[in-house]
Amino acid sequence: xxxxxxxxxxxxxxxxxxxxxxxxxxxxxxxxxxxxxxxxxxxxxxxxxxxxxxxxxxxxxxxxxxxxxxxxxxxxxxxxxxxxxxxxxxxxxxxxxxxxxxxxxxxxxxxxxxxxxxxxxxxxxxxxxxxxxxxxxxxxxxxxxxxxxxxxxxxxxxxxxxxxxxxxxxxxxxxxxxxxxxxxxxxxxxxxxxxxxxxxxxxxxxxxxxxxxxxxxxxxxxxxx
Numbered sequence: 001x002x003x004x005x006x007x008x009x010x011x012x013x014x015x016x017x018x019x020x021x022x023x024x025x026x027x028x029x030x031x032x033x034x035x036x037x038x039x040x041x042x043x044x045x046x047x048x049x050x051x052x053x054x055x056x057x058x059x060x061x062x063x064x065x066x067x068x069x070x071x072x073x074x075x076x077x078x079x080x081x082x083x084x085x086x087x088x089x090x091x092x093x094x095x096x097x098x099x100x101x102x103x104x105x106x107x108x109x110x111x112x113x114x115x116x117x118x119x120x121x122x123x124x125x126x127x128x129x130x131x132x133x134x135x136x137x138x139x140x141x142x143x144x145x146x147x148x149x150x151x152x153x154x155x156x157x158x159x160x161x162x163x164x165x166x167x168x169x170x171x172x173x174x175x176x177x178x179x180x181x182x183x184x185x186x187x188x189x190x191x192x193x194x195x196x197x198x199x200x201x202x203x204x205x206x207x208x209x210x211x212x213x214x215x216x217x218x219x220x221x222x223x224x225x
Contacts, residue, residue, distance in 0.1 A: 007032075008028075008031065009022070010026065010029050024076075025076065025169040026079065026169050029081065030054060030198060039057065050071040051084060054069075064186060067084070067181065081194075090110075095220035095222060100128075109223055110223030111181070111183075113128070113219075114217075114219055115177070118213070118214035118215070127140045127213065131208030132203040136203070137210075139151040139153065148196045164197065164199065168196060173192070177191070178190060184205070187199045
């Protein structure tokens with residue numbers, strides 16, 4: 001694991017002594033294009049497998065210990081991060097969501113949002129959006145090719161800016177589960193329990209939630225304070 005300028009990247013070798021070379025796939029294990037979102041990745045063995053911890057940083061400098069993640073290595077030897085089942089204990093009060101546009105979530109305490117996405121094969125018009133305190137919002141859009149975009153919309157029809165494009169270099173089924181964790185301005189997004197990105201929004205989330213495209217079975221839980 002190589003850490004530089006806020007990026008956690010993966011190096012591979014045939015032996016622990018090296019020589020090391022960049023991973024062929026998913027080299028940017030934890031990396032933000034627009035800002036330093038994550039750092040200080042550590043791996044540790046447990047009876048439940050190898051788990052990963054890291055720090056997540058808001059744009060105002062506030063740092064949090066991120067939820068633990070599972071280290072996943074596929075048949076090609078590619079390392080990815082995944083949802084750790086132990087994080088289920090974070091789910092506290094259930095939030096009823098009949099219409100996402102009508103709900104205001106407590107994103108200060110933190111929230112986990114889950115559901116099912118019907119993903120497109122190429123372009124990425126399917127996902128969720130979160131409102132921000134400045135009146136703008138971010139959209140998290142993805143597709144079956146493992147490509148995710150984070151787009152920012154201003155509060156005065158200032159247009160849409162694609163702030164980040166993340167390619168996990170793997171394919172997903174057209175019907176795919178998602179998990180979205182939000183606390184203050186920090187976001188984690190998972191597809192089929194594979195971490196797509198940890199991200200720090202420009203402003204804190206204001207609790208507004210919306211959908212783009214075909215999303216079903218949305219549910220949410222508040223995190224413990």
